[in-house]
Amino acid sequence: MGSKLLEIKNLNVSAEDKQILKGIDLTINKGEIHVIMGPNGSGKTTTANAILNNPNYTKTGGTIIFNEEDITNLKTDEIARKGVFMSFQLPEEIPGISVTNFLKYAKNKVTGEPVKIFQFKEELKQYMESLNMNPNNIERSLNVGFSGGEKKKNEILQMLVLNPKLAILDETDSGLDVDAIRTVSKGIEMFKNENNAVLIITHNTKILRSLEVDYVHVLVDGKIVKTGTSELAKEIEENGYSKYKK
Amino acid sequence: MAKSKLEEINRNIYDIKNKDDYEYKIKKGLTKEIVEEISKQKSDPEWMKELRLKALETYNKLKLPTWGPDISELNMDEIATYVRPKTKLNSSWEDVPEDIKNTFDKLGIPEAEKSSLAGVGAQYDSEVVYHSMKEELLSQGVIYTDMETAVREYPELVKKHFMKCVPVNDHKFVALHGAVWSGGSFVYVPKGVKVDIPLQSYFRLNSPESGQFEHTLIIVDEGASLHFIEGCSAPKYNKVNLHAGCVELYVKKNAYLRYSTIENWSKNMLNLNTKKAIVDEGGQVDWVSGSFGSKISMLYPMSILNGKNAKTEYTGISFAGGGQNLDNGFKVVHNAPNTSSVVNAKSISKNGGKCTYRSLVKITENAKNSKSSVSCESLMLDDFSISDTIPVNDIQTDEVEFSHEAKIGKISDKTIFYLMSRGISEEDAKAMIVRGFAYPISKELPVEYAVEMNNLINLELEGAIG
Numbered sequence: 001m002g003s004k005l006l007e008i009k010n011l012n013v014s015a016e017d018k019q020i021l022k023g024i025d026l027t028i029n030k031g032e033i034h035v036i037m038g039p040n041g042s043g044k045t046t047t048a049n050a051i052l053n054n055p056n057y058t059k060t061g062g063t064i065i066f067n068e069e070d071i072t073n074l075k076t077d078e079i080a081r082k083g084v085f086m087s088f089q090l091p092e093e094i095p096g097i098s099v100t101n102f103l104k105y106a107k108n109k110v111t112g113e114p115v116k117i118f119q120f121k122e123e124l125k126q127y128m129e130s131l132n133m134n135p136n137n138i139e140r141s142l143n144v145g146f147s148g149g150e151k152k153k154n155e156i157l158q159m160l161v162l163n164p165k166l167a168i169l170d171e172t173d174s175g176l177d178v179d180a181i182r183t184v185s186k187g188i189e190m191f192k193n194e195n196n197a198v199l200i201i202t203h204n205t206k207i208l209r210s211l212e213v214d215y216v217h218v219l220v221d222g223k224i225v226k227t228g229t230s231e232l233a234k235e236i237e238e239n240g241y242s243k244y245k246k
Numbered sequence: 247m248a249k250s251k252l253e254e255i256n257r258n259i260y261d262i263k264n265k266d267d268y269e270y271k272i273k274k275g276l277t278k279e280i281v282e283e284i285s286k287q288k289s290d291p292e293w294m295k296e297l298r299l300k301a302l303e304t305y306n307k308l309k310l311p312t313w314g315p316d317i318s319e320l321n322m323d324e325i326a327t328y329v330r331p332k333t334k335l336n337s338s339w340e341d342v343p344e345d346i347k348n349t350f351d352k353l354g355i356p357e358a359e360k361s362s363l364a365g366v367g368a369q370y371d372s373e374v375v376y377h378s379m380k381e382e383l384l385s386q387g388v389i390y391t392d393m394e395t396a397v398r399e400y401p402e403l404v405k406k407h408f409m410k411c412v413p414v415n416d417h418k419f420v421a422l423h424g425a426v427w428s429g430g431s432f433v434y435v436p437k438g439v440k441v442d443i444p445l446q447s448y449f450r451l452n453s454p455e456s457g458q459f460e461h462t463l464i465i466v467d468e469g470a471s472l473h474f475i476e477g478c479s480a481p482k483y484n485k486v487n488l489h490a491g492c493v494e495l496y497v498k499k500n501a502y503l504r505y506s507t508i509e510n511w512s513k514n515m516l517n518l519n520t521k522k523a524i525v526d527e528g529g530q531v532d533w534v535s536g537s538f539g540s541k542i543s544m545l546y547p548m549s550i551l552n553g554k555n556a557k558t559e560y561t562g563i564s565f566a567g568g569g570q571n572l573d574n575g576f577k578v579v580h581n582a583p584n585t586s587s588v589v590n591a592k593s594i595s596k597n598g599g600k601c602t603y604r605s606l607v608k609i610t611e612n613a614k615n616s617k618s619s620v621s622c623e624s625l626m627l628d629d630f631s632i633s634d635t636i637p638v639n640d641i642q643t644d645e646v647e648f649s650h651e652a653k654i655g656k657i658s659d660k661t662i663f664y665l666m667s668r669g670i671s672e673e674d675a676k677a678m679i680v681r682g683f684a685y686p687i688s689k690e691l692p693v694e695y696a697v698e699m700n701n702l703i704n705l706e707l708e709g710a711i712g
């Protein structure tokens with residue numbers, strides 16, 4: 001077991017005066033894959049946003065330690081530069097900024113080093129091939145006019161290029177066809193190593209099939225109500241959440 | 247965070263003030279004596295002197311516009327309309343006085359001339375101080391010179407076109423221009439000559455409490471083509487400066503003209519400029535315009551499509567910060583069959599700045615089978631900036647395709663969060679979104695100007711988050 005990468009202690013989060021997260025505890029070590037499952041509206045996306053300190057969510061209690069550093073109140077970009085990445089459930093569209101330029105810019109910010117153009121282009125080409133992405137898309141405006149699947153793959157591409165220490169994937173598999181889910185899975189496999197970790201938010205186990213999942217957490221109404229192994233994911237896929245709801 | 251302070255001092259290169267070191271500065275105000283004195287200083291031919299005096303009469307008769315931004319702070323008694331710098335017209339930068347040359351150096355003009363331009367004109371206050379064009383264009387019969395030289399050396403050509411496209415009585419500030427105009431560029435491209443590399447004129451106003459009234463007259467003869475670039479800037483003073491230039495473009499049969507402008511006047515400038523093009527059969531004029539500076543701008547380039555199959559495109563962006571009111575737009579008159587116009591206008595406002603897109607699309611009964619498509623989009627960077635669209639569409643025939651689309655939006659928190667989650671700071675994220683918004687326009691500009699525009703956007707956004 002690797003050393004501690006992320007430690008969330010008693011996290012309470014509200015938005016617009018509504019209490020959403022009610023005391024989350026979660027520890028992720030290097031080398032692990034964690035899964036969060038939970039009914040719609042239970043607070044999964046909120047958890048991801050809170051880790052990256054989205055200013056639209058208010059932390060009313062708790063701390064988040066990343067790599068032995070308190071990141072609870074850091075700005076989103078600082079947290080990202082420390083190595084946290086999130087694949088968005090609904091990626092934003094940015095007209096007029098091409099995928100390549102965006103990635104080059106972000107990579108420079110995240111690594112703090114100048115990007116070697118040739119090497120970068122090669123890397124990009126290879127990743128896109130592995131993700132079955134249309135190579136022409138890199139010159140298009142970021143996510144503008146992309147299909148749902150293309151947007152999600154583009155998130156995985158960003159993860160591979162930015163190479164974070166912790167990747168949070170918020171329903172990256174939702175709305176994807178079987179082949180695309182397999183591709184996303186493959187992307188996660190490519191990314192994963194002993195020194196990083198992945199937190200997958202999902203509703204089904206297809207994306208998990210080829211991955212070695214360490215822990216599955218069930219999130220209901222802002223609380224983690226059960227933690228288990230990959231068996232738990234299968235059980236939930238079959239029986240739903242009713243057992244865990246009050 | 248110290249914000250407005252930073253903005254004030256950070257226009258860096260544009261704000262270099264030279265000493266108000268002129269050879270001659272006419273006394274402030276606008277009287278018959280002053281206009282006669284300007285005419286004398288410039289050794290006008292008789293017809294020009296008459297034109298000036300008639301224009302002054304017209305100016306005195308016309309009222310201020312009753313619409314648009316409030317320009318009542320303009321007091322002509324406080325403006326010197328003619329300032330002659332301490333130099334003659336030069337054809338070598340070496341001969342341009344040090345302080346003036348330094349200014350243009352910092353604006354990158356001599357550099358651009360070497361790398362990417364076929365000719366350059368540089369005006370400092372009321373007079374053109376440098377003009378030069380590549381030998382090969384000269385041998386093809388292209389004329390590119392300052393307006394005064396043109397009046398002297400090409401009297402027929404000038405007399406036939408000068409203030410015929412924009413008549414003196416067009417509006418009050420055109421009349422003012424007619425009375426006190428000085429400097430500007432004259433271009434004639436002979437039939438069939440394609441000028442592949444752009445010509446550029448740069449207008450710099452250094453003198454406080456003064457006005458710049460340059461006159462640009464371009465004739466692109468049948469089948470010829472030209473790309474003309476106009477740049478302008480001024481350092482900031484406490485009192486109002488005035489710019490009332492006039493641009494007249496004649497695009498003859500099957501000719502092509504692209505007219506690009508980057509305007510970065512200082513924020514004490516009233517920019518009341520008038521630009522118009524007359525396009526003959528099969529001709530095309532494309533306007534590309536970036537408007538960043540000025541306290542108040544009222545600028546509505548106009549294309550008059552007089553011949554069948556004539557075309558025009560307008561691609562423009564305005565960026566207004568605090569205290570700026572940029573009332574810009576485009577006018578087009580479709581006066582012949584099968585003519586077409588395409589408008590792509592964008593505006594950005596922040597810190598309480600105001601951008602208005604004001605337009606006219608007129609399609610006359612003659613203009614059957616014409617097409618016009620207008621798209622304007624505004625981006626407001628905060629809750630107290632203002633954006634407005636005031637289109638007037640006057641369509642007199644049914645046999646046309648016309649579309650108008652307007653969008654007003656804000657930068658969403660979600661988009662900023664998305665970019666920040668990729669390690670990009672809030673400031674950089676905003677700049678990135680704005681650059682992306684402006685990209686369809688900046689990509690139409692010459693490369694150096696696209697870079698300059700991005701720098702301007704970054705400058706404008708620096709410290710904008712607090």
Ligand SMILES: Nc1ncnc2c1ncn2[C@@H]1O[C@H](COP(=O)(O)OP(=O)(O)O)[C@@H](O)[C@H]1O
Binds near residue numbers: 016039040044056
């Ligand atoms: N910005 C917000 N403002 C107000 N309520 C929010 C906001 N974001 C999420 N919520 C609410 O919090 C709850 C949890 O949302 P979310 O974390 O998106 O759920 P999940 O991702 O598990 O489906 C929902 O009831 C949702 O409506």
Ligand SMILES: [Mg+2]
Binds near residue numbers: 044046089170
């Ligand atoms: Mg969600």
